[in-house]
Amino acid sequence: MPLLNASGCLDALTAPEVARSLDAFVTKTVTPLPREGNPPPRIAETDDWMLNSIGLQNPGIDAWAEDSYPRLVELDAELWVSVGGFSAHDYALVCERLDDLKGVAAIELNLSCPNVDEAPETAAELTAGARAATAKPLYAKLSPQTSDIAEAARAVEAAGADGLSLVNTLRGLALDPHTLRPRLALGAGGASGPALRPIALACVHACARAVELPIVGMGGVAAGRDALDLVAAGATAVALGTILFADPHAPARIRAELESELRARGHSSAAEIRGIALGSAAPAEASSK
């Protein structure tokens, strides 16, 4: 079962050995123009969540293609590029540039960053713009902050997405206990970490029912059991986000834990349990295995 990092949660150039411990490295979101990102403080922790407001700091596609890309292909890890923007035209422009780069294995469309203003177009329109610009595999990354994520999944599938990445962060706010002002400079931010787990699981479950696409599941994965759950709900790959901040060695540990979770249930590979949770109730034979 492929293990990736979640976009924005690893820099392969400062931690190449961590990137090499994954099956693919996903870049931080790249936009058409350089972005300074949001002012600090950009991170805060509550009892249950990590909040971030990075604001898609990135060098822009031109500088990325010139400086970062050649160094990333040298790392010898499969390379996925996360793409962001503010219009269908932005997404198409970045995808067109990436289409020429042989070392880019797949593109993930960040359709859902809570820390930047949203594009006026729908996720499906942004996906269609990207689809017209590249033949590379396109993964649409969706927000859990929606009333019907299965509907969004069907729409991006119809627009030409080859896969889904589920989920991005939820919007959250934390206040300083003394001043009662927001702890992040820009107020609210994206909430990630263990509390996102059941939400991510529900999203993967709903989308796996709705579409046939491969799904990269993510949201609060911190142990092999969490990865097992996502696969059971229909994920074909799993990505690690916030856990990498606490434990850069998490990929090897989680892989080993997943294997023993599978073995303990009498399975030899993740494929055997994929989507098992999509059945209506726990079948007796599965629970007695």
Next chain:
Amino acid sequence: MLAGRPARRELLAVKGTAQMGPYTLLRLERGGMEPGIPGQFFMLEAPGRILPRPMSLCLAPPGELAFLIDPIGAGTRALCGLRPGDAIHVLGPLGNGFDLDVERPLLVAGGIGIAPLPYLAERLGGDVPVLLGFRSDVHAEAARLLPDAEVVVEPRLVTELLPDDPGDVLACGPEPMLEALRELAPSSQLAWEAPMACGYGACYGCVVELSESYVRLCTYGPVLREGQTLDTSAGDDERATSE
């Protein structure tokens, strides 16, 4: 976590703790960890919290790593509550420490900024002059880590002790103190702070503004020197990538 020089992460047992006024000295078994260069830092697992917390190494006796911790929030309180028998994961050493190749070192700290100075003084060797400022007499109890230091308590400020020709200042403390030192002694090496989630360049959470651009303090600092200019070309904004 620099290219070619990966930081280690190990589970380290708590050897003991000691109270220094409001601060706690947390003594951990060293395991296979390197103490690194003074001013470098470690990410300490804070029990019950999602993210680890950055801490400067305070003392490095044989077989031990010791950290001086100010309990200002949930994470630091959890660290101060550790007892022998507990163990936490520690990642490090991380970032860029002080340049020890200086002629006339003068160490300056305010409050919990004293944390990296005992190890720094030890590595510089000999009688290094030290100036310390604290908020109260209780906080000033931490000065026993550096018995020969000159100590002031508010309303007096540590910067008032600075001689006209301060030599090579190496300092750690609250931002207003560091800003003042930058004015008084522009060649100072200053250890800065920012909230950090990862400590190894992964999250872009710890940025500080330098020459009108945001750089990651965990890989570019935390110790910054005069004239540290930025190459703003993408990805090369961190010295860590070329080290």
